[in-house]
Amino acid sequence: MNFINIVKFDIKNTLKNPMLLIINTIFPVIMIAIIGFITRSGYGSENITSYDYYGVTLMIFMGLMISMTATNVFLEESVRKGNTRIVYAPVSKAEIYLSKIIASYVVGAVSYAVIMLAGQYILNINFGGKNILYIIFLINVLSFFGSCLGVLFCCIFKSEQGANGVMQIPILIFVFLGGVFFPIATLGKNFEALSNISPLRWITQCAFQIIYDNDFSIYLPSIVVTLFAALICIILCQIIFKPEEYV
Template identity: 35%
Template sequence: MYRLFRIIQRDTINLLTNPMWIFFSLMFPFLLVAILGFLTEGLYGKYFTSYDYYGVTLMLFSTMYAATFSANSFMEEKIKKANLRIVYSPIRNWFIPFSKVVATFIFTTLFYTIAAVICHLLFQIRFGDEKLVQIWALFSGMNLLFSCIGVLMCCIFKSEGVANQIISILTAALAMLSGFLFPVANLGETFVKISNWLPTAKVAQTIFEMIYDQNASNFSSMFILLLICSLLILVIATILFNGEEYV
């Protein structure tokens, strides 16, 4: 386990020392909330503002981009070269994909949390005072799920470029159908029915229920679902991972 800890530590440091990734993880959610919140400000009321809506949905949308971070930290060329020694050292095969997931989760959770705090202070976004810890847990669960998805895409397609293309399409489609960019009702009844089956949409609905209705009845089931899906995807990724193909 000491070797696994050291690999996770190294992968986390690699992420924390990349200024572009830090900038993106902080500014991407902040700018999305600021721009869309401002542009649609007149379409919402005073109690439930555009910033309240996009503060939740766009932070969830940002957590989906954890898949991009994990894919980049897994198969970016300079990182692959640095990990040659790890691949051929006497360690368990699953250490590498597992480490990428954990390091990405730590990195993105840290900076997305900071971005959410900044948005709250600047735009008075409601993240649920009494249910704040539970809401943060759901955001973190989404973050973990997509951290696992990014690694899985790399294990399936064995290419950072292809993995990121698939991830971009997946995140855009899920964001649109989940109502993260605009209310899904605008797309028609068929898309509403599709949205009702999506876990991402259900997470957003659960968060809004906790903030405005003080209803946390769906929290446990959604949080457990996110953890189970993350675990299953991570197990599949570790099974598919082949160190020789990685290099």
């Protein structure tokens, strides 16, 4: 069984899970609609609607939350049993965990790209106008990091429940400080300074600078730092992961 076949196998397993499909397609659309509607009266004075703000921030949120999909792809009970034979196949251990990263990333990247394209050209949500492809790529890079993060936590905790339980803590901190659900600046200068530790804060700032100011000054640094973080996760996976513990 070569690496491409393993990736195909993992993607098929993911697509067979209706809950994962709902979470990565319908759920973000519903969240944008609900939160955008509830907060609509607080936006509009500066040519940005609540749907524009939460359309962008919630897609960034989903880019990191793909980590939950990755843990399911790796260690969900039915998938884990079905994938036992991969451990005994003549493949390297890197191919096992990398296939989970790629499979979850592909599902997320395609889903989020479709949502953003439909959101801009059908629902008139501003995802960057002519620069929308840059925003899609930015969130795709974040999704790759999220996939790597989810698989890393699986390698550390060796169970889907353990990985998701612990991983939620840093994710919630990053989401809060990243200003996903409300602009963090409204809480004061201290919280705004503290938000610099959240990668979501930089991704969010980068996205809005591109959309509203056509400013790409932190675009490349944001991508490089996010990819570097993903690389660190992959290196740690290589060190920690033991195939026999996957059975």
